[in-house]
Amino acid sequence: MGQLLEIKNLHARVEGKAILDGIELTIDAGEVHAVMGPNGSGKSTLAYVLSGREGYEVTEGEVIFEGKDLLAMAPEERARAGIFLAFQYPIEIPGVSTSVFLKSAVNILRRERGESELDAMDFLKRAKEKLAALRMDQKFLSRPVNVGFSGGEKKRSEIFQMAMLEPKLAILDETDSGLDIDALKIVAEGINALRSPEKATLMITHYQRLLDYVVPDKVHVLAHGRIVKTGGKELALELEEKGYAAFDAASKDAA
Amino acid sequence: MTVPAHRDASGVHEATCKAYLDRFAAKRAELPGAGLPWLDAWRERAIERFAEHGFPSPRLEEWKFTNLSKLAETVFEPIPSAANGISREDLGGYRLEGASDHLLVFVNGRLRPDLSDTGAPGEGVTVTGLSRALEDDAEAVEESLIGAGDPSAGERASALGQLNAAFMGDGAVIRVAANAQPERPVHLLFLAHADKEPAGMHPRNLIHAGEGAKLTVIESYVGLSDGPYWTNAVTHVTAEKGAAIQHFKFQAEGAGAFHIAATDVDLHENAAYTSFVMSLGGILARNEIRARYNGEGVHCALKGVSLARGRQHLDTTTRVDHLMPSGVTDETYKGIVDDRARSVFRGKIRVAPGAQKTNAYQLNQNLLLSDRAQADSKPELEIFADDVKCGHGSTVGDIDAEALFYLRARGLEEREARTLLIEAFLGQLIDDIEIGPVRAMAREAFTGWLAGLDG
Ligand SMILES: Nc1ncnc2c1ncn2[C@@H]1O[C@H](COP(=O)(O)OP(=O)(O)O)[C@@H](O)[C@H]1O
Ligand SMILES: [Mg+2]
Numbered sequence: 001m002g003q004l005l006e007i008k009n010l011h012a013r014v015e016g017k018a019i020l021d022g023i024e025l026t027i028d029a030g031e032v033h034a035v036m037g038p039n040g041s042g043k044s045t046l047a048y049v050l051s052g053r054e055g056y057e058v059t060e061g062e063v064i065f066e067g068k069d070l071l072a073m074a075p076e077e078r079a080r081a082g083i084f085l086a087f088q089y090p091i092e093i094p095g096v097s098t099s100v101f102l103k104s105a106v107n108i109l110r111r112e113r114g115e116s117e118l119d120a121m122d123f124l125k126r127a128k129e130k131l132a133a134l135r136m137d138q139k140f141l142s143r144p145v146n147v148g149f150s151g152g153e154k155k156r157s158e159i160f161q162m163a164m165l166e167p168k169l170a171i172l173d174e175t176d177s178g179l180d181i182d183a184l185k186i187v188a189e190g191i192n193a194l195r196s197p198e199k200a201t202l203m204i205t206h207y208q209r210l211l212d213y214v215v216p217d218k219v220h221v222l223a224h225g226r227i228v229k230t231g232g233k234e235l236a237l238e239l240e241e242k243g244y245a246a247f248d249a250a251s252k253d254a255a
Numbered sequence: 256m257t258v259p260a261h262r263d264a265s266g267v268h269e270a271t272c273k274a275y276l277d278r279f280a281a282k283r284a285e286l287p288g289a290g291l292p293w294l295d296a297w298r299e300r301a302i303e304r305f306a307e308h309g310f311p312s313p314r315l316e317e318w319k320f321t322n323l324s325k326l327a328e329t330v331f332e333p334i335p336s337a338a339n340g341i342s343r344e345d346l347g348g349y350r351l352e353g354a355s356d357h358l359l360v361f362v363n364g365r366l367r368p369d370l371s372d373t374g375a376p377g378e379g380v381t382v383t384g385l386s387r388a389l390e391d392d393a394e395a396v397e398e399s400l401i402g403a404g405d406p407s408a409g410e411r412a413s414a415l416g417q418l419n420a421a422f423m424g425d426g427a428v429i430r431v432a433a434n435a436q437p438e439r440p441v442h443l444l445f446l447a448h449a450d451k452e453p454a455g456m457h458p459r460n461l462i463h464a465g466e467g468a469k470l471t472v473i474e475s476y477v478g479l480s481d482g483p484y485w486t487n488a489v490t491h492v493t494a495e496k497g498a499a500i501q502h503f504k505f506q507a508e509g510a511g512a513f514h515i516a517a518t519d520v521d522l523h524e525n526a527a528y529t530s531f532v533m534s535l536g537g538i539l540a541r542n543e544i545r546a547r548y549n550g551e552g553v554h555c556a557l558k559g560v561s562l563a564r565g566r567q568h569l570d571t572t573t574r575v576d577h578l579m580p581s582g583v584t585d586e587t588y589k590g591i592v593d594d595r596a597r598s599v600f601r602g603k604i605r606v607a608p609g610a611q612k613t614n615a616y617q618l619n620q621n622l623l624l625s626d627r628a629q630a631d632s633k634p635e636l637e638i639f640a641d642d643v644k645c646g647h648g649s650t651v652g653d654i655d656a657e658a659l660f661y662l663r664a665r666g667l668e669e670r671e672a673r674t675l676l677i678e679a680f681l682g683q684l685i686d687d688i689e690i691g692p693v694r695a696m697a698r699e700a701f702t703g704w705l706a707g708l709d710g
Binding site for chain 1: 273437462655656657658660661662663664665666667669671675676678680682683
């Protein structure tokens with residue numbers, strides 16, 4: 001399979017503070033990668049840099065997505081190119097109805113892919129299917145984005161949006177935290193349903209729990225803004241046993 | 256001679272005041288109802304008070320945020336020439352087709368019967384032009400104007416109301432008989448087409464709903480020209496016991512216009528008054544509502560939106576007097592301010608001693624779309640009773656950067672995402688308008704305004 005994403009020597013800072021310190025990571029189409037690391041290691045920063053959030057300043061390195069310079073693109077251009085970020089802390093947007101905004105986004109991406117736009121009926125039909133698969137209430141569509149949702153509902157709402165938008169590269173930032181085991185299984189099903197030879201997933205997580213249900217091809221350990229170890233799915237289990245401390249020490253020595 | 260503290264020192268305002276006095280002396284005989292002794296005396300007193308107070312200065316608490324020096328630089332012709340060229344076609348979408356039985360169209364302050372539809376009589380509603388009412392039934396007008404008394408007659412802050420009284424031109428007189436409940440609204444459409452001279456319009460509207468009556472009234476001010484003119488409107492609203500009035504106002508004056516409007520509302524036992532003001536026209540506009548609860552159990556909802564751009568200055572001032580127990584005030588005004596524009600909110604709720612079980616809340620929120628946009632917000636409560644529930648809130652903020660990023664990260668263009676968030680800021684206030692055609696008009700105006708956003 002071809003290369004989808006290539007991150008080379010990526011350095012980034014936030015509010016003047018260097019957070020990412022030379023990330024190297026390549027994801028091929030069809031793969032699922034997991035990035036694991038302790039709190040504050042820079043996982044969310046990586047996710048935001050990839051999706052183009054303001055205030056995250058790249059000081060060195062490059063990111064190539066399907067042969068294009070990702071860092072030169074605006075957030076919406078990245079989304080249109082097929083990148084999706086499931087936020088660690090999805091925000092509430094009062095006054096903006098989920099269905100209105102999502103229908104607009106779905107059709108923007110469909111146009112971009114050369115597919116026909118969904119009319120209101122088709123959109124609703126598809127949304128209802130996806131909601132049912134995620135065991136979510138249909139009323140959810142008419143509510144303002146995330147308003148009044150519990151933490152778990154917000155996470156599911158992110159997966160629902162992902163299912164509707166069908167991204168090429170989904171970046172899931174701790175989508176598993178705050179979910180009970182039943183919800184976790186449902187979310188994992190949602191992620192697995194989107195797996196295909198053309199698409200890829202980058203799962204950011206703190207625990208290996210999710211990886212029991214969405215089995216990764218590769219696991220990376222992030223510490224102090226660098227990938228300090230890469231391995232197969234067994235690396236996640238090793239982390240679970242030994243904790244991050246061992247890797248943390250290794251990275252500090254390297255620094 | 257010493258200049259009073261509230262006057263400007265330059266003498267420009269003095270000269271303008273003097274010009275109005277001269278106009279009054281020269282033209283008083285041409286004013287509607289001239290020759291009626293009570294009215295002549297009333298106008299005379301009013302012009303004297305105006306002369307005494309002059310233009311309200313920002314040193315007055317009530318005018319702290321709104322400076323009238325530009326208004327006071329120009330003499331706006333108080334009896335403007337008619338713009339006879341206006342025809343039915345020019346009314347266009349402002350008519351609210353099908354929404355109202357009664358449409359009174361005023362052009363440059365004068366009622367134009369040829370453009371108006373007074374509809375089928377009956378249903379207990381009478382709608383007349385003020386000028387005409389002074390000919391047909393001057394006594395009734397006298398009672399409305401003088402009988403009720405003007406609580407702000409002696410106040411400096413209301414000097415422009417006095418100028419209105421002096422030059423009071425036409426306006427609408429609406430009366431709904433006890434228990435009458437006309438199904439459709441009465442629409443007052445004030446058109447200004449002032450391309451020849453700076454016109455000064457001083458309309459006065461008298462709205463009365465009898466016991467148990469129900470009325471919906473729409474007041475629209477639309478500018479058909481961009482040059483300077485001045486609308487200085489005064490509206491009296493009375494809702495008798497158990498009456499319910501819905502009052503919508505749509506302020507879309509021309510780009511160079513000044514719009515000063517005072518609405519005095521007297522509410523009696525168990526009366527309900529709902530006001531919605533959409534303000535987006537003019538270079539300087541002030542919409543002032545003064546409501547008095549003269550009986551128990553009054554229910555009053557005051558809502559409005561201001562959309563300001565360029566160098567517009569849009570002022571919303573409200574004053575609510577809970578004089579009797581068990582009154583409810585539900586007040587929400589929102590402003591969106593772009594470019595170098597400014598929105599002002601001053602709201603005072605006063606709960607008199609003995610007005611127990613009052614429930615009053617006022618909220619003002621402003622969204623600034625540019626670095627140079629400004630919003631001044633001053634909600635105030637004065638409470639002299641102990642068993643009440645009162646509160647207020649006020650916010651001034653920018654577009655939420657996190658929300659903007661969230662929407663863009665889903666593929667929406669920055670412009671579309673911004674528009675969605677701006678829309679979300681006050682869309683609900685518009686959606687809550689009960690009368691369909693009014694809601695549609697407000698929605699359309701808002702959408703049109705949003706389409707004019709740059710970048
Ligand atoms: N907006 C921000 N402002 C200041 N510091 C930040 C900001 N975002 C992240 N950081 C800092 O960057 C580091 C990495 O944070 P983050 O990427 O959120 O870590 P993780 O997701 O791995 O927990 C932390 O030290 C955090 O305090
Ligand atoms: Mg994080």
